[in-house]
Amino acid sequence: xxxxxxxxxxxxxxxxxxxxxxxxxxxxxxxxxxxxxxxxxxxxxxxxxxxxxxxxxxxxxxxxxxxxxxxxxxxxxxxxxxxxxxxxxxxxxxxxxxxxxxxxxxxxxxxxxxxxxxxxxxxxxxxxxxxxxxxxxxxxxxxxxxxxxxxx
Amino acid sequence: xxxxxxxxxxxxxxxxxxxxxxxxxxxxxxxxxxxxxxxxxxxxxxxxxxxxxxxxxxxxxxxxxxxxxxxxxxxxxxxxxxxxxxxxxxxxxxxxxxxxxxxxxxxxxxxxxxxxxxxxxxxxxxxxxxxxxxxxxxxxxxxxxxxxxxxx
DNA sequence: TATAATGGTTACAAAAGTATAACTATTACA
DNA sequence: TGTAATAGTTATACTTTTGTAACCATTATA
Numbered sequence: 001x002x003x004x005x006x007x008x009x010x011x012x013x014x015x016x017x018x019x020x021x022x023x024x025x026x027x028x029x030x031x032x033x034x035x036x037x038x039x040x041x042x043x044x045x046x047x048x049x050x051x052x053x054x055x056x057x058x059x060x061x062x063x064x065x066x067x068x069x070x071x072x073x074x075x076x077x078x079x080x081x082x083x084x085x086x087x088x089x090x091x092x093x094x095x096x097x098x099x100x101x102x103x104x105x106x107x108x109x110x111x112x113x114x115x116x117x118x119x120x121x122x123x124x125x126x127x128x129x130x131x132x133x134x135x136x137x138x139x140x141x142x143x144x145x146x147x148x149x150x151x152x
Numbered sequence: 153x154x155x156x157x158x159x160x161x162x163x164x165x166x167x168x169x170x171x172x173x174x175x176x177x178x179x180x181x182x183x184x185x186x187x188x189x190x191x192x193x194x195x196x197x198x199x200x201x202x203x204x205x206x207x208x209x210x211x212x213x214x215x216x217x218x219x220x221x222x223x224x225x226x227x228x229x230x231x232x233x234x235x236x237x238x239x240x241x242x243x244x245x246x247x248x249x250x251x252x253x254x255x256x257x258x259x260x261x262x263x264x265x266x267x268x269x270x271x272x273x274x275x276x277x278x279x280x281x282x283x284x285x286x287x288x289x290x291x292x293x294x295x296x297x298x299x300x301x302x303x304x
Numbered sequence: 305t306a307t308a309a310t311g312g313t314t315a316c317a318a319a320a321g322t323a324t325a326a327c328t329a330t331t332a333c334a
Numbered sequence: 335t336g337t338a339a340t341a342g343t344t345a346t347a348c349t350t351t352t353g354t355a356a357c358c359a360t361t362a363t364a
Binding site (some may be wrong): 004005006007008010011012013014015016017018019020021022023025038039042043045058059060076095106107110111114115117118120121125126127129130131132133134135136137139140141142143144 | 156157158159160161162163165166167168169170171172173174175177190191194195198210211212258259262263266267269270272273275276278279280281282283284285286287288289291292293294295296
């Protein structure tokens with residue numbers, strides 16, 4: 001009998017390119033936001049505030065790249081830097097109101113793009129997809145994204 | 153009440169970077185295969201044989217990029233080109249035995265990487281993740297990946 | 305206090321992916 | 335038959351991402 005871990009690995013491997021296609025592509029058409037910037041905005045929205053290092057760890061992104069992305073997001077006023085009073089080396093990043101709005105618009109663009117495809121599904125199937133994606137998100141976040149920790 | 157499509161959009165947006173991290177990174181450490189090459193091998197494994205255009209459509213990948221990736225895969229003998237007798241313009245791509253073995257090894261590397269993280273979950277949660285990812289894969293493939301068709 | 309470690313930035317090189325145009329060969333069709 | 339459309343390749347320029355090393359400021363520690 002096949003182990004759960006192997007089934008999961010196989011499924012993730014199949015899902016990954018589908019998400020890549022259904023998320024990155026529609027968003028590229030809608031906005032000048034790059035995938036990396038979108039990821040950063042997403043975790044900031046979920047976590048409220050993260051240091052540069054935490055962002056890099058969350059996304060397995062090299063620190064110099066985080067700097068570049070955050071610089072661009074600051075230019076657009078989507079995020080702000082904030083010095084950490086308890087450790088003056090640390091720079092915390094926060095999503096601004098404008099950044100939040102932009103992120104919601106990206107999500108909306110994705111929704112619209114998805115809608116036409118979800119029409120191919122029955123009500124029950126849509127409900128199943130909603131539940132399955134919710135469950136997957138919760139579990140993956142719980143095991144993969146020790147977002148406040150450093151050791152991954 | 154929140155619409156299913158919005159819930160799904162939000163969940164996909166959260167899952168995407170987690171997969172990116174848990175798949176692309178472990179594989180980069182294990183092999184010189186790039187994400188793009190891995191995607192191509194994956195759909196070839198699921199579909200058996202695809203033309204260059206079909207590969208590009210499946211993955212929303214520009215055709216010139218497909219050519220580059222397939223060229224590299226052929227160098228490594230992971231795939232072969234095969235002329236289509238019914239339309240001599242068409243070049244079909246097939247995964248070789250060596251390519252299949254390589255892909256299975258990538259999946260194995262991912263399994264090993266996942267195993268340590270799944271240990272944090274109970275048996276029931278692992279079962280839930282297995283079921284949820286299976287469901288998500290099936291539904292997303294059915295609506296996003298009309299792999300043999302051209303109109304996306 | 306001297307030294308090591310950490311957080312972050314800068315600079316640079318290289319790989320991966322995207323986009324477009326030009327081109328060949330083949331097929332479809334008016 | 336002649337023209338348009340399609341499949342694929344090649345070439346090129348560009349953006350995004352990755353990786354590494356050097357560097358500064360700050361904090362931790364021996």
